[in-house]
Amino acid sequence: MYIQKYAVTRRSVRRYKKEDIPLNDLMYILDVARYAPSGGNRQPWRFLLVSSPEKKKEIREICEEIERKFYNRAPREFVEWAASRNITWRKPHLTEAPVLILVFGRRGTPYWIESVWLMIGYLLLAAEEKGYATLTYTPSDTRWANSMFNVPEEYRLQTIIPIGKPDEAPSDPGRLPLKEIVFVEEWGNKLIQ
């Protein structure tokens, strides 16, 4: 059983080596992603691969500006949790990672947000299988991406996935045990006592 191994070892990584990714590896990962099921099989996703240093710098500047504003009004609980994981308004992964995968969703197709994110689950596991670290980074405002890249109005940026070799080894953030999250026949009826 392999998938468990990739699910368990994967970490959300925020520092990347600049080392390039062979195109074949990227294609493998996106090829896995495109097989995800979607509402009405509408496949409401498009991928924009950004590796140009100038474009990455521009994206980082815009996102850090958005993040500074966000952190100023974010709930204290969130800011404290973020600080404990070394997360701040600074987003070095947006320039360090060799490639940013901008994931766009097509509004209005059935269950489009749900479909796009299910597909992202496929994508992250395939990246881990190929030995690449990832992060799903979603700035609180995403409209800028439409004008920066001339993206049609019906598509919306859903997340930016930096991908590359990790330059940090984040600690295990922990997960709730199965007995806390799985109920049987009735809510609260734990499978494992």
Add this chain to the structure above:
Amino acid sequence: MYIQKYAVTRRSVRRYKKEDIPLNDLMYILDVARYAPSGGNRQPWRFLLVSSPEKKKEIREICEEIERKFYNRAPREFVEWAASRNITWRKPHLTEAPVLILVFGRRGTPYWIESVWLMIGYLLLAAEEKGYATLTYTPSDTRWANSMFNVPEEYRLQTIIPIGKPDEAPSDPGRLPLKEIVFVEEWGNKLIQ
């Protein structure tokens, strides 16, 4: 590379054999799912496993009533697509599958819908790896689940995943080729010409 194989061979299955699922297999699949990343690591998901024939019958009756109403007002385009895939208001999988995994999301945590559906991507691949068929079935109304199972208001049913051995072999619904969905540096700039 294994994940591609599971991604490519998986089909959304709507007819199931009644054959039971060993608990260990279910636990493997949910254990993979719980390792999915989530906004602020809040893990905003809970699983309710339903295998009682009475409860499954009750769920099916409610869902088919919702579906009959939905199909009466659904866009013709959807109804035609559905018919071409043998999908109607009838939901036999809700009583035929040995287990229904009701997936609930906790409203209000950061990116809770996105997180729940990313996790579902993990879950479907793990089920495929273990040789089980699945479907993500989301009725257009889900409030009934809170009263049927005494689920706290902050949790909302996100989908019902029937799981079991397939009793049909759906044809390949097809996917867009990579060259149609992957752009490089600029929207519309195809990687593969």
